[in-house]
Amino acid sequence: MPKDFKRTDRVAATLQRELAQVIRQELKDPRILMFSITTVEVSRDLSYAKIYVTFLEKDVEKIKISLQLINKAVGFIRSELGKRVKLRIVPNLKFVEDVVIQHGERLSSLIENLQVPPDEERN
Numbered sequence: 001m002p003k004d005f006k007r008t009d010r011v012a013a014t015l016q017r018e019l020a021q022v023i024r025q026e027l028k029d030p031r032i033l034m035f036s037i038t039t040v041e042v043s044r045d046l047s048y049a050k051i052y053v054t055f056l057e058k059d060v061e062k063i064k065i066s067l068q069l070i071n072k073a074v075g076f077i078r079s080e081l082g083k084r085v086k087l088r089i090v091p092n093l094k095f096v097e098d099v100v101i102q103h104g105e106r107l108s109s110l111i112e113n114l115q116v117p118p119d120e121e122r123n
Helices: 007-026 060-072 074-084 100-112
Strands: 035-042 048-055 092-097
Touching: 007 035, 007 048, 007 074, 048 060, 060 074, 060 092, 074 092
Parallel strands: 048 092
Antiparallel strands: 035 048
């Protein structure tokens, strides 16, 4: 019988929780916009983690700058994670923008703006 949760899923959940705390408490750069971590994907060997984030701001340029700043602070973030999480190797981190929510909002607005012709009477 297979296990309910894989180790990668447990590590991803732990990283998501700890990353949120590290970023909220330790990163003090005012140029980094407010964001939330939506998903963390960890490789099977636990050496890489891709962190998907969504920003509250809609300005594309500010989002790009924030992502660059966060990715430049990855060394600091990894060292803080190493202090908080009991892993043999802290994964290499890469922060990327999660565009799924934006696509969903775009589709919702397209559906709302869709003009539906009135029903024709049947004979």
